[in-house]
Amino acid sequence: MNLSQIELLQVLQETQLNLSKAAEKMHVVQSAVSRQLQLFEQELGSPLFERKGKKLVELTALGQQVMAEISVITQAKQNIKIMAADFLDSHQGIIHIATTHTQAKYFLPLPIQRFRKKYPAVRIYMQQASPEQLINQLHQHHADLAICTEKVTEDKGLVTLECYKWHHAVVVPQGHPLAEGEITRERLARFPILTYSFGYTGRSMIESAFQKNGIELDIILAAADTDVIKTYVRLGLGVGLIAGMAYNETSDYDLVMRDLSALIPSSSTKIAYLKHHYLPRYTQHFIEELRVAGEEILTTVN
Amino acid sequence: MNLSQIELLQVLQETQLNLSKAAEKMHVVQSAVSRQLQLFEQELGSPLFERKGKKLVELTALGQQVMAEISVITQAKQNIKIMAADFLDSHQGIIHIATTHTQAKYFLPLPIQRFRKKYPAVRIYMQQASPEQLINQLHQHHADLAICTEKVTEDKGLVTLECYKWHHAVVVPQGHPLAEGEITRERLARFPILTYSFGYTGRSMIESAFQKNGIELDIILAAADTDVIKTYVRLGLGVGLIAGMAYNETSDYDLVMRDLSALIPSSSTKIAYLKHHYLPRYTQHFIEELRVAGEEILTTVN
DNA sequence: TAAGGTTACGGCGATCGTAACGATC
DNA sequence: GATCGTTACGATCGCCGTAACCTTA
Numbered sequence: 001m002n003l004s005q006i007e008l009l010q011v012l013q014e015t016q017l018n019l020s021k022a023a024e025k026m027h028v029v030q031s032a033v034s035r036q037l038q039l040f041e042q043e044l045g046s047p048l049f050e051r052k053g054k055k056l057v058e059l060t061a062l063g064q065q066v067m068a069e070i071s072v073i074t075q076a077k078q079n080i081k082i083m084a085a086d087f088l089d090s091h092q093g094i095i096h097i098a099t100t101h102t103q104a105k106y107f108l109p110l111p112i113q114r115f116r117k118k119y120p121a122v123r124i125y126m127q128q129a130s131p132e133q134l135i136n137q138l139h140q141h142h143a144d145l146a147i148c149t150e151k152v153t154e155d156k157g158l159v160t161l162e163c164y165k166w167h168h169a170v171v172v173p174q175g176h177p178l179a180e181g182e183i184t185r186e187r188l189a190r191f192p193i194l195t196y197s198f199g200y201t202g203r204s205m206i207e208s209a210f211q212k213n214g215i216e217l218d219i220i221l222a223a224a225d226t227d228v229i230k231t232y233v234r235l236g237l238g239v240g241l242i243a244g245m246a247y248n249e250t251s252d253y254d255l256v257m258r259d260l261s262a263l264i265p266s267s268s269t270k271i272a273y274l275k276h277h278y279l280p281r282y283t284q285h286f287i288e289e290l291r292v293a294g295e296e297i298l299t300t301v302n
Numbered sequence: 303m304n305l306s307q308i309e310l311l312q313v314l315q316e317t318q319l320n321l322s323k324a325a326e327k328m329h330v331v332q333s334a335v336s337r338q339l340q341l342f343e344q345e346l347g348s349p350l351f352e353r354k355g356k357k358l359v360e361l362t363a364l365g366q367q368v369m370a371e372i373s374v375i376t377q378a379k380q381n382i383k384i385m386a387a388d389f390l391d392s393h394q395g396i397i398h399i400a401t402t403h404t405q406a407k408y409f410l411p412l413p414i415q416r417f418r419k420k421y422p423a424v425r426i427y428m429q430q431a432s433p434e435q436l437i438n439q440l441h442q443h444h445a446d447l448a449i450c451t452e453k454v455t456e457d458k459g460l461v462t463l464e465c466y467k468w469h470h471a472v473v474v475p476q477g478h479p480l481a482e483g484e485i486t487r488e489r490l491a492r493f494p495i496l497t498y499s500f501g502y503t504g505r506s507m508i509e510s511a512f513q514k515n516g517i518e519l520d521i522i523l524a525a526a527d528t529d530v531i532k533t534y535v536r537l538g539l540g541v542g543l544i545a546g547m548a549y550n551e552t553s554d555y556d557l558v559m560r561d562l563s564a565l566i567p568s569s570s571t572k573i574a575y576l577k578h579h580y581l582p583r584y585t586q587h588f589i590e591e592l593r594v595a596g597e598e599i600l601t602t603v604n
Numbered sequence: 605t606a607a608g609g610t611t612a613c614g615g616c617g618a619t620c621g622t623a624a625c626g627a628t629c
Numbered sequence: 630g631a632t633c634g635t636t637a638c639g640a641t642c643g644c645c646g647t648a649a650c651c652t653t654a
Contacts, residue, residue, distance in 0.1 A: 001379065002305050004619095020633060029621055034634060036619085044386035053628060054634045062389040065580075069378040069385070072578075076371040076378070077303065083371070084346035087364040278371075306644095322608060331646055336609060338644085355653060356609040610651070618643085626635075 003077065005040045008033055009048070009070045014140065017049060017056040072276070078141070079278035086280035092121040095283055098134040098143035099126065101225045102201045103269065106246045107164075108147070111293035115286050122282050130224065131199050138274055144283060145273050147290070149202050152272040160270045161287065164294030167261040168202060169247060171233055171240040178239055179256040185263050189215045192238030194229045197222040201243055202267035209264040230255065243267070245297060269294070305379065307342045310335055311350070311372045316442065319351060319358040374578070380443070381580035388582035394423040397585055400436040400445035401428065403527045404503045405571060408548045409466075410449070413595035417588050424584050432526065433501050440576050446585060447575050449592070451504050454574040462572045463589065466596030469563040470504060471549060473535055473542040480541055481558040487565050491517045494540030496531045499524040503545055504569035511566040532557065545569070547599065571596070 008022060015021035019037070023030040041047050048063035049056040059067060085093065099108065104126060112124060129137060131150040137143035138158065146152060152160050170188065172178045178191065189210070195217075196203045203222075210217050220238055223229050226246040233240040233255065240255075247257040271287055273279065279287070310324060317323035321339070325332040343349050350365035351358040361369060387395065401410065406428060414426060431439060433452040439445035440460065448454060454462050472490065474480045480493065491512070498505040505524075512519050522540055525531050528548040535542040535557065542557075549559040573589055575581065581589070 001382070003303060018633080028619095030634075031622085031636080032620055035636090038635090044382070045390045046386060051634095054626080055628080055632095056634090062385060065385045065389075066382050069381045069580075072378040073375050076374040079371045080303070080346070080368050083364060083367045084348060088347045276374075278367075320608080330644095332608080333610075333647085334645055337611090340610085353609095356651080357653080358609090605654100607654085608652085610649105612647105612649085614645105614647090616643105616645080618641105620639105620641075622637105622639090624635105624637085626633100628633080629631090 001040065001043060003073075005036050006070055006073050006077075008036055009040075009067065010074045012037075012056070013067060017058070019056065075274070075276050079276070082278050082280055086282075090281040091119055093280055093282055094123045094125060095145065095286055096137075096143045097124060097126045097145050097147060098129055098137040099147040100131065100134070100149070100201055101128050101227075102196075102243050102246055103147045103149075104128055105226070106243070106248075107269065107293070107297075108290075111286075111289040114293075115289045119282050119285070122286075130197075135272070138272065141274075144277070144279070145271055145287070147269065147271055149267050149269045150199055150204060152270050155272075157275050158272045159275050160272045161291070162294075163269045163271050163290055164297045165266045165268045166202075166244050166297065167259065167266045168206060168241055168264045169244040169257045169259050171230065171242055171247060171252070171255045171257050173234060173236060174254060174256055176239070176256065178258060183258055183260070183263070185210060185213055185215050188239070188260075188263070189217055191218075192220040193217045193241055194221040194223075194232050194238050195219060195241035196226075196229070197224050200224050201226075202264075205264055205267050206241060303342065303345060305375075307338050308372055308375050308379075310338055311342075311369065312376045314339075314358070315369060319360070321358065377576070377578050381578070384580050384582055388584075392583040393421055395582055395584055396425045396427060397447065397588055398439075398445045399426060399428045399447050399449060400431055400439040401449040402433065402436070402451070402503055403430050403529075404498075404545050404548055405449045405451075406430055407528070408545070408550075409571065409595070409599075410592075413588075413591040416595075417591045420587070420591075421584050424588075432499075437574075440574065443576075446579065446581070447573055447589070449571065449573055451569050451571045452501055452506060454572050457574075459577050460574045461577050462574045463593070464596075465571045465573050465592055466599045467568045467570050468504075468599065469546050469561070469568045470508060470543055470566045471546040471559045471561050473532065473544055473549060473554070473557045473559050475536060475538060476556060476558055478541070478558065480560065485560055485562070485565070487512060487515055487517050490541070490562075490565070491519055493520075494522040495519045495543055496523040496525070496534050496540050497521060497543035498528075498531070499526050502526050503528075504566075507566055507569050508543060 008026065011022045011025050012019070015025065019033055020030050023033045026033065046062050047060055048066055050058045050060055127137065127143065131148045131152065134143070134146040134148055135152060135155055135158070138146050147163065152158055170178060170183065195206060221229070221232055226242050229240045229242055230252065244259065271290055310328065313324045313327050314321070317327065321335055322332050325335040328335065348364050349362055350368055352360045352362055429439065429445065433450045433454065436445070436448040436450055437454060437457055437460070440448050449465065454460055472480060472485065497508060523531070523534055528544050531542045531544055532554065546561065549557070573592055
């Protein structure tokens, strides 16, 4: 048993058990990985893969058990490298952030700007995806941190930190009936609604708030992206149900925002990362920066 | 980075950072391990050990962090081997049990005998030690299971399962005053006491039961071993305070046992093993056997 | 001077790459 | 015939062992 065999198994999983692709990923010829896999299985005494002809099609029962340990080893090995690099220079490195559009555009700019001032040599790579995909990104080591509102607390392999709480708001064009007067769930439900797609930015909170009261919303457009929602609100398609912090007084001067904290329970945006993933110091500081910015949102809103 | 370097670090810790001893343990010459350590430190970019001259004296801060991951890898690697062996033949293998004298002599014989009937090809290695040492044995991978009454629940790295509850008893020679009449804490405390050493077989329960009531015991002999206690009771040195199941009606016919469940709260014997240690099926069955035997003790006593 | 550690060098074996072949869609 | 995997063989590079040397109790 050696580490390249371990790595091979890890890569095989990422390539749907395709030896050729795995070989390519590992920068060796295909015959090499074929042999290494044979040697490893031989050493263990049982096959790790079910084969159909020569192709690997799935993991054996043993393979599944072993694969769990493989992940542990890969993670630990990774941690050692990160620790050492962090020890050498804790002001240099990369943070891979996976987040949703709303966070990327309306929450992250300030903390990232501040962080970059303190750590100019740390690169920040940001990728957008749906919350479900974010979690995948973490598990596949394509991201170090995920920042989002939905789903992350359910995954047992993740650590989640609360970042900030916020609530939804409705935006309408100036002169729209909802721009004035008290807003109730019933009144809101009379208009066509534009809001987030399932699984995005507190959509679940919207669902539960109205369903619990037996009111059905007429959602005529669902998008992952607040800007798309605003665009169609401006076109007069209906009222926009968006995250409060996604309203910008200057650029959205033509829209009226009305707070819905009384109607929809607050949502909570979290920071998530893999439980056994060592975070270098600069990443820990980045998280601090996020939480500070989160605190500020709380205080400015109140 | 490769697995033998990982193993080297692990072994170095077990040999108090002595390269020569580590080399011997790994069956290679000393110069080989010296070079491998250098290569590894070079790869990481920082030393893992503080050196005094050429000698390694302690871990650096980085070394400590890295060492934690090393243990994880070692454990995972071990697990893979165990899993594979278990998969090949789940009726063959070795169980290393670490336990105290009391358990080894008075509890384990029955379940071990039964287990051996079902798994004749599984070797059982048993070693006796104090509860503290037992925990060390687990951490150093010298034992798979620890069976004892004290301490194991405090260690965060261990899984503990309750095995059975029992209570203390007093043994005296026939004709001794305590052989008759009601036994109270006060009455008991008037006699010289022979019981277990600190940290052994429910000794902590004895302490707390009497201290809480402001009564001091005159413990004139403390042993790790029930048989030693009985021997001196027979010589008339005092009364023996032992675990109830350590009294055997036939072989101890010359002693009188009086139950103390009313005076000393019951003790609980546990099975402990390392949290991330994979247990082969036969070991899981062995644990089952222990718990069945534990159940039986409960029912026969009541 | 014994014990622990490093450095230099030659030899051996593990693992790789090339290449030809087999199977499956 | 394109994709995927296995087998054979020669070449290379990593790692070990021998051995000489350094350093500190």
